[in-house]
Amino acid sequence: MKRKLRSGMSASLLAVAACVALHSPHSLAARDAQTILKETCQGCHTPEANESLSRISHQRKTPEGWLMSIARMQTMHGLQISDDDRRTLVKYLADTQGLAPSETDGVRYALERRLNTVEHFDEQTSQMCGRCHSGARIALQRRPAQEWERLVNFHLGQWPSLEYQALARDRDWFDIARKDMVPLLAKRYPLDNPAWKKWQSAAPKAETLVGDWSFSGHLPGKGELAGVMSVTTDGKDTFKVSVKGQYADGSPFNGDGSAILYTGYEWRGNVTIDGVTMRQVFAAQGNAMQGRMFEAEHDERGLDFVAAKQGSQRLLAVQPGYLKAGSETEVTLIGSGLTGKPDFGKGVEVVEVVSQSPEQIKVKLKAAANAQPGARAVMVGSLKGPSLSVYSKIDAVKVVPEFSVARIGEGGGSTPKVQGRFDAEAWGKGADGKPYRIGVFPAQWKVEAFDDRAKEDEDVKFAGTMQADTGVFTPGDAGPNPARKMSTNNAGNLKVIAAVDDAGKSLTGEGHMIVTVQRWNNPPIP
Ligand code: HEC
Ligand code: HEC
Known part of the structure; x- marks a missing residue:
């Protein structure tokens, strides 16, 4: 079953506020974690052999996961704890009972707050668990069978009414959860895993992250960017960060902030770019950082981010990553330790090296009229990774994300609107007849009614406004609208249409966007 990430249903407003804390270093005067565990948790969690505490010592999870558990102790069980003590505990528990990098592979989208991700879990898990929260919330935990059972x-x-809330009583939820789900989860996500033991002994030191990082990014609705992020230490596992970058259109991307490292690689930064606070959720290992950087107040506005430490050798990106056969264009290669002349394969000639540094090479390229269409590996010396797509004509246009959720907001209320942000991806057909991705193209955008119902209710008129040249959709105000049938709110069901011009020929792609009500509950892990 496919489903969208949706927020849970508990009163975790506190967890939202606490999320801010996860990205900022804690104070130096903090009490040590062992003392806090003893004095604030042990009242309810029984001491066991080997300095263990019941429940707490038998689980591993992400910093966000620990934060949510402790926030729940506060909202539901009356735990009293200071923000400083909670930060200390989250850090300690994420460090000593975290997840290995390989254990978060494939589910980092939830930490990175890519809320339009369509998950693919097995049918049983999707229906039993995924009707209330993301499957990632589960996949980002490790427990033995007994702890999975206690969770059930x-x-x-x-929530005694759980079976009704999870789409009515279509099955014996409790029985299936205990008999089928618990063994499945214990097998799929076990507490003991060699990957974690290995990571604990082999994790690189935090100091290895200090230095200058060359980065590349892409922000839907705005374009590609590149620059340098400088990292200096600011204590144990905490850093000062300064970012100097530029979008492809020349506009600046500069700012400063701080970051904290959990579990030896979970980088959580807080950087203010031109007055706007942005969060960084990266996996940082050795010479590589990768993840997403998004606005604190608008997590739908975010960029894919990848960085390589200066001094290491890596080719990160080619911007833009495509070229039309028979034409000339300027492209920039981003990376670190770049030396020598780049090679783009047969039929693509480097006309001129415009500028060259170890972090960026700007070249003028010319593709022969008969250059073979398709994605080709780009090489700089022995470095490769990103590809350059050569095309002669666009075969299809895809709207990305294909399915998304925007949310009405404001209108006198305090909940912000959640925008829709889209890219138009051009696709070509290779010599083998197989489709290949050319890249993100400029497009003209509009929305239309998704179906007859939406047409009749005039959703296009009420649900919001699409910016024609950027693909940024801003939903309408929250609250009842007297101009609508039965004074309903500004929700809507829309087609998102992108038109891309290919040498005078217009090609269109289509996506689906639901404009719905505010996200009332926004926990750190959806
Ligand atoms: C007032 C009692 C109380 C205090 C104090 C308390 N807890 Fe809990 N804790 C509970 C109860 C009850 C449960 C089981 C129900 C649940 O999971 O919410 C629980 C469960 C847990 C779990 C397991 C959650 C899961 O998903 O299986 C963790 C982890 C946890 N507590 C951590 C802590 C930490 C860390 C502290 C101290 C900062 C703490 N608790 C303090 C009552 C408490
Ligand atoms: C009726 C809705 C609902 C269903 C169904 C549901 N959950 Fe949850 N789940 C919640 C809520 C609410 C929370 C608490 C969030 C919080 O702590 O703020 C939660 C929390 C969790 C957590 C985090 C606990 C912690 O403190 O670490 C895990 C893991 C989890 N659920 C797994 C599952 C699994 C596995 C299933 C299916 C067997 C499932 N959930 C089914 C609503 C649901």
């Missing part, structure tokens, strides 16, 4: 018991105990 906690769900039904805490």
Whole structure:
């Protein structure tokens, strides 16, 4: 079953506020974690052998996961804890009972707040668990069978109406959860995993992250960017960060902030770019950082981010990553330790090296009229990775994301609107007849009614406004609208249409966007 990420249903407003804390270093005067565990948790969690505490010592999870558990202790069980102590505990628990990098592979989208991700879990998990929250919330935890079972018991105990809320009583939820889900989860996400033991002994030191990083990014609705992020230490596992970059259109991307490292690689930064606070959620290992950087107040406005430490050798990106056969264009290669002349394969000639540094090479390229269409590996010396797409004509246009959720907001309320942000991806057909991605193209954007219902209710008129040249959709105000049938709100069901021009020929692609109500509950892990 496919489903969208949706927020859970508990009163975790506190977790939202606490999320801010995760990205900023804690104070130096903090009490040590062992003392806090003893004095604030041990009252309810029984001491066991080997300095363990019941429940707490038998789980591993991400910093966000630990934050959510402790926030729940506060909202539901009356735990009293200071923000400083909670930060200390989250850091300690994420460091000593975290997840190895390989254990978060494939589910980092939830930490990176890519809320339009369509998840693919097995049918049983999607229906039993995924009707209330993301599958990633589960996949980002490790427990033995007994702890998975207690989690099931906690769900039904805490929310006795769970079976109704999870789309009515279409099955015996509790029985299936205990008999089928618990063994499945214990096998799929076990507490003991060699990957974690290995990571604990082999994790690189935090100091290795200090230095200058060359980065490349892409922000839907705005374009590609590149620059340098400078990292200096600011204490144990905490850093000062300064970013100097530029979008392809020349506009600046500069700012300063701080970051904290959990579990030896979970980088959580807080950087103010031109007055706007942005969060960084990266996996940082050795010479590589990768993840997403997004606005704190608008996590839908975010960029894919990849960085290489200066001094290391890596080719990160080619901007733009495409070229039309028979034409000339300027492209920039981003990376670190770049030396020598780049090679783009047969039929693509480097006309001129416009500028060259170890971090960026700007070249003028010419593609022969008969250059073979398709994605080709780009090489700089022995470095490769990103590809350059050569095309002679665009075969299809895709709207990305294909399916998305925007949300009405403001209108006198405090909940911000959630925008829709789209890219138009051009696709070509290779010599083998197989489709290949050419890249993101400028497009003209509009929305239309998704179906007859939407047409009748005039959703296009009420649900919001699409910016024609950027693909940024801003939803309407929250609250009842007297101009609509039965004074309903400004929700809507829309087609998102992108028109891309290819040498005078217009090609269109289509996506689907639901404009719905505010996200009332916005926990750190959806
Ligand atoms: C007032 C009692 C109380 C205090 C104090 C308390 N807890 Fe809990 N804790 C509970 C109860 C009850 C549960 C089981 C229900 C649940 O998971 O919410 C629980 C469960 C947990 C779990 C397991 C959650 C899961 O998903 O299986 C963790 C982890 C946890 N607590 C951590 C902590 C930490 C860390 C502290 C101290 C900062 C703490 N608790 C303090 C009552 C408490
Ligand atoms: C009726 C809705 C609902 C269903 C169904 C549901 N959950 Fe949850 N789940 C919640 C809520 C609400 C929370 C608490 C979020 C919080 O702590 O703020 C939660 C929390 C969790 C957590 C985090 C607990 C912690 O503190 O670490 C895990 C893991 C989890 N659920 C797994 C599952 C699994 C596995 C299933 C299916 C067997 C499932 N959930 C089914 C609503 C649901």
